[in-house]
Amino acid sequence: MQESSSFIPYIKRYLKRCITGPWSLLCGLSVTFKYFIDPRRIVTEQYPENRKTLKMHPRYRGRLEMIEDADGNNHCTACGMCERACPNASINVLSTKNIAGKKVLGRYVYHFASCTQCGLCVEACPFGAIRMNQDFEVATTDPNTLEMILNKKEGQG
Amino acid sequence: MFVPSVTNPIGDFVRNLVPQVTAYLPVAFQSETLDSVVAFLINAVICIIAVCAVNIGSAPILIYMERKVCAHVQCRLGPMRLGWHGTMQTIADVLKMLFKEVYAPSGADKLMFYTAPMIVLIAPFMVCALIPFSKDLVVADVSMGIPLIIAVNGFGVLGILLGGWSSNNKYSLLGALRSGAQIISYEISFAMILLFVVMISGSTNLMDITMSQQGTVFDWWIFKIPVLGFIAFILFFISSTAEMNRAPFDIAEAEQELTGGYHTEYNGTPFAMFYLAEYIALVTNSALATTCFLGGFHAPCIGFAPVDNVLNMVPGLVWFFGKVFFMIWCYMMVRWTFVRPRVDQLMDFEWKFLLPVNLVLLTAGAAWIAISG
Amino acid sequence: MTGMLPPGFRIQRETNTEEFFINMGPQHPSTHGALRLALRMDGETIVELVPHFGYIHRGMEKQAESMSYLQYIALSDRQDYLTAIQNNLGVVIALEKGMNIGVPEKAEYIRVMLQELGRIASHLVFFACFGGDLGGQTCLLYGFKEREMIHDILEEVTGSRLTTNFFRPGGSRYDVPDTFIPRVKAFLDHMDGTMKDYERFLSKNIIVLERSKGIGILSKEDAIAYGCSGPVLRASGVNFDVRRANPYSIYDSFDFEVPVTYNGDCYDRYTVRIAEIHESMKILRQCIDRFPTEGPWRSKEKPVRLPVGRYYSEIETAKGLYATYVVAATTGEKPYRIHTRGPSFPHIAALNKMVQGHKISDLVTILATLDPVIPEIDR
Numbered sequence: 001m002q003e004s005s006s007f008i009p010y011i012k013r014y015l016k017r018c019i020t021g022p023w024s025l026l027c028g029l030s031v032t033f034k035y036f037i038d039p040r041r042i043v044t045e046q047y048p049e050n051r052k053t054l055k056m057h058p059r060y061r062g063r064l065e066m067i068e069d070a071d072g073n074n075h076c077t078a079c080g081m082c083e084r085a086c087p088n089a090s091i092n093v094l095s096t097k098n099i100a101g102k103k104v105l106g107r108y109v110y111h112f113a114s115c116t117q118c119g120l121c122v123e124a125c126p127f128g129a130i131r132m133n134q135d136f137e138v139a140t141t142d143p144n145t146l147e148m149i150l151n152k153k154e155g156q157g
Numbered sequence: 158m159f160v161p162s163v164t165n166p167i168g169d170f171v172r173n174l175v176p177q178v179t180a181y182l183p184v185a186f187q188s189e190t191l192d193s194v195v196a197f198l199i200n201a202v203i204c205i206i207a208v209c210a211v212n213i214g215s216a217p218i219l220i221y222m223e224r225k226v227c228a229h230v231q232c233r234l235g236p237m238r239l240g241w242h243g244t245m246q247t248i249a250d251v252l253k254m255l256f257k258e259v260y261a262p263s264g265a266d267k268l269m270f271y272t273a274p275m276i277v278l279i280a281p282f283m284v285c286a287l288i289p290f291s292k293d294l295v296v297a298d299v300s301m302g303i304p305l306i307i308a309v310n311g312f313g314v315l316g317i318l319l320g321g322w323s324s325n326n327k328y329s330l331l332g333a334l335r336s337g338a339q340i341i342s343y344e345i346s347f348a349m350i351l352l353f354v355v356m357i358s359g360s361t362n363l364m365d366i367t368m369s370q371q372g373t374v375f376d377w378w379i380f381k382i383p384v385l386g387f388i389a390f391i392l393f394f395i396s397s398t399a400e401m402n403r404a405p406f407d408i409a410e411a412e413q414e415l416t417g418g419y420h421t422e423y424n425g426t427p428f429a430m431f432y433l434a435e436y437i438a439l440v441t442n443s444a445l446a447t448t449c450f451l452g453g454f455h456a457p458c459i460g461f462a463p464v465d466n467v468l469n470m471v472p473g474l475v476w477f478f479g480k481v482f483f484m485i486w487c488y489m490m491v492r493w494t495f496v497r498p499r500v501d502q503l504m505d506f507e508w509k510f511l512l513p514v515n516l517v518l519l520t521a522g523a524a525w526i527a528i529s530g
Numbered sequence: 531m532t533g534m535l536p537p538g539f540r541i542q543r544e545t546n547t548e549e550f551f552i553n554m555g556p557q558h559p560s561t562h563g564a565l566r567l568a569l570r571m572d573g574e575t576i577v578e579l580v581p582h583f584g585y586i587h588r589g590m591e592k593q594a595e596s597m598s599y600l601q602y603i604a605l606s607d608r609q610d611y612l613t614a615i616q617n618n619l620g621v622v623i624a625l626e627k628g629m630n631i632g633v634p635e636k637a638e639y640i641r642v643m644l645q646e647l648g649r650i651a652s653h654l655v656f657f658a659c660f661g662g663d664l665g666g667q668t669c670l671l672y673g674f675k676e677r678e679m680i681h682d683i684l685e686e687v688t689g690s691r692l693t694t695n696f697f698r699p700g701g702s703r704y705d706v707p708d709t710f711i712p713r714v715k716a717f718l719d720h721m722d723g724t725m726k727d728y729e730r731f732l733s734k735n736i737i738v739l740e741r742s743k744g745i746g747i748l749s750k751e752d753a754i755a756y757g758c759s760g761p762v763l764r765a766s767g768v769n770f771d772v773r774r775a776n777p778y779s780i781y782d783s784f785d786f787e788v789p790v791t792y793n794g795d796c797y798d799r800y801t802v803r804i805a806e807i808h809e810s811m812k813i814l815r816q817c818i819d820r821f822p823t824e825g826p827w828r829s830k831e832k833p834v835r836l837p838v839g840r841y842y843s844e845i846e847t848a849k850g851l852y853a854t855y856v857v858a859a860t861t862g863e864k865p866y867r868i869h870t871r872g873p874s875f876p877h878i879a880a881l882n883k884m885v886q887g888h889k890i891s892d893l894v895t896i897l898a899t900l901d902p903v904i905p906e907i908d909r
Contacts, residue, residue: 017736020734021736024735025495025735027734027735028494028495028732029490031494031727031728032668032731033490035229036229036490041232042229042233042234043232043675044233046234057686059685059687059688059704060689060690085600087604116604117690117693118693119703120600120601120695123600132689227667230668231671232671331890404665405665411665412665413662413664414891414893415890494731495666496661496665496666496735496737496741497666498737498741499740499741499891
């Protein structure tokens with residue numbers, strides 16, 4: 001390269017590199033050696049074994065679920081806000097009419113396959129009827145299980 | 158007929174056994190020549206099996222070791238699932254590799270494509286035959302050991318060149334050409350360091366080189382010559398890393414640049430052979446370093462008789478492999494620490510740094526011999 | 531052709547070699563995603579490079595036309611996934627301009643802290659990929675190790691590791707949990723020691739210096755002409771940081787340096803980013819000291835409806851200038867058009883200028899120091 005035009009600085013630089021170069025390499029080796037001998041630095045988690053202790057944070061957005069009491073009653077009024085908030089059309093709220101002629105929730109259809117877990121539906125719900133649960137093992141071999149009906153009872157309320 | 162230069166209990170046992178067995182045969186078959194030929198053949202077969210066992214057997218251990226070393230350097234655990242701490246993992250991987258379908262890319266030169274991995278495998282096997290593993294365990298105790306190693310060790314590059322060229326892939330070709338240029342350059346340093354060892358020990362026979370280091374730790378060539386020995390050891394370490402195409406000098410593979418270099422197109426068994434060759438080369442180069450610098454199969458005595466007696470009780474084979482695995486660990490630490498130089502920098506390093514330093518070292522070594530008598 | 535080359539990298543034409551074409555990508559380990567680079571090579575030397583994009587084009591700007599503003603915030607996560615939390619803020623600031631609402635003080639602190647955490651995370655990925663692309667696989671794991679800690683914090687705060695979807699006009703989606711400040715403090719204490727190790731590991735390494743010094747020089751004029759921003763621009767000697775030049779949020783109240791270097795080579799881009807990690811940690815420390823425990827974390831919630839108009843926001847993400855231009859043709863929940871100006875696209879455009887005359891190994895180094903994220907280019 002062009003440095004070779006001036007000889008003395010070139011030799012100086014060469015000799016300097018002969019000293020600093022190996023030293024810098026030794027510094028690198030010292031870091032890896034430090035990490036090698038120190039088992040406390042290991043960050044790997046043994047996943048299926050630690051399943052019991054593995055807890056997701058309460059805000060973790062897993063699968064959408066409906067907040068229901070023991071009898072299967074929920075707060076959903078089939079207003080359809082979640083359906084409109086969803087960017088991927090993963091939610092279909094199918095309403096029906098109860099005996100009194102009032103619009104109530106028929107089926108809450110949730111297409112988990114197209115859900116991106118953005119949580120906009122939960123945010124949009126004015127009644128706090130749905131939430132994201134902490135499931136993270138959501139893989140399945142049967143695509144039919146990804147189509148879910150979230151409410152247990154039809155036409156309540 | 159074949160006259161072994163090293164008396165070997167196994168060889169002697171076979172040679173003694175054969176006449177006893179042939180004594181039961183009809184008289185027509187009884188002759189001394191026939192006995193020695195049969196004994197030679199049986200010994201040869203045993204030798205081949207031994208070399209194969211050492212080489213092929215060490216490869217899965219080394220792969221496992223590499224995975225664990227690399228994992229712990231990187232704050233991981235490495236394989237943990239199959240067997241105790243993942244010990245069976247490499248065996249499973251080898252089986253997977255062997256059962257894979259083997260195919261060549263269209264347009265590849267099929268003959269060359271499949272010959273290349275075999276050629277690559279030859280060199281480290283041949284080097285392994287020359288290494289004295291213990292006082293009486295050496296396959297070929299040839300007097301021209303070091304020149305033979307220099308001649309054979311560069312043989313692997315032929316396979317790499319062939320493999321890269323016949324793959325009909327530009328990345329492979331670039332990798333092969335890089336490898337060719339690299340190995341031919343580093344061969345010079347490699348040979349010169351070995352020449353330095355030959356000079357100071359006064360023999361080209363690996364057994365003699367080992368025996369010249371008899372005594373304490375400070376009689377090993379790495380410490381026996383003040384400073385020079387250590388520098389020579391470091392230079393050997395560098396040039397042998399380049400010889401093996403191992404990181405940081407793995408520009409021929411250069412996964413990030415050439416997606417695997419010369420073995421981009423290989424899969425299944427041929428790929429496994431390239432992989433195997435890499436690890437066997439690791440063993441042989443470590444064994445060479447051990448023989449030339451670390452006292453071979455000698456125990457690390459410290460000159461204090463009670464300790465030395467205990468150390469000497471351990472067979473030489475154990476010391477030898479202990480040292481070999483220490484060397485391998487060093488190679489692995491280096492591999493997982495450093496980044497890769499560029500191809501022209503690698504050449505610069507060889508021609509502008511290693512070679513001059515080697516020449517200086519040779520001169521200084523000669524001066525040391527002259528002074529110390 | 532040779533006239534354009536940087537000095538010292540003139541192609542030797544003593545032997546009459548034939549140029550050939552190499553196709554790098556879209557499946558190549560170091561193109562950082564589905565980027566295709568068509569290379570005209572002379573041996574190992576690159577004569578010309580043509581980048582090809584579009585392998586993961588998703589039409590985000592077209593999608594935005596049929597989406598509500600809130601939904602676009604979720605979509606902005608998917609642009610530059612390494613700085614998702616920063617993209618959120620870029621969109622949100624534009625929306626806030628339209629809605630004309632203020633942000634409470636605590637929300638601003640939450641924003642700044644998450645921004646800087648995101649910046650550190652992105653720069654750690656750069657550190658990892660830079661080392662990894664040079665051939666040091668260990669470096670790759672080291673960078674990602676610390677990034678995981680940031681992601682754990684982000685997961686606790688936002689509910690997602692990568693696609694955060696956290697900021698909202700007027701504040702953020704949630705308040706931060708009580709554990710947030712102690713965790714960030716613990717992370718910063720951990721980072722102090724770790725960054726020392728990592729710099730020891732890579733910054734002065736002679737091979738890294740040889741590989742990156744004087745490689746891929748982008749002059750100040752070129753950097754401005756191509757529209758580069760962020761660390762790439764600052765490494766070329768232009769002191770431009772949106773946080774300083776056009777402060778958003780409460781960045782004007784913090785004491786931090788804008789690291790600038792003047793060579794414009796790969797090593798400078800590396801040092802600028804490492805220095806930025808330290809500056810981000812400085813900002814985070816100041817945030818922790820001044821973090822208001824009381825007070826609202828979100829202004830009064832209003833439906834996200836923008837009046838007719840054009841709203842523009844620009845922020846400094848880890849990669850550079852990220853600008854959002856919202857056109858609202860009707861008052862309502864949906865935009866007429868949202869345009870995003872991402873930082874990576876101009877950097878890739880400047881790639882051809884930088885690699886000419888270099889070896890194929892240098893291309894990998896240069897690409898790593900540009901730190902492009904392909905989904906953000908393709909969108």
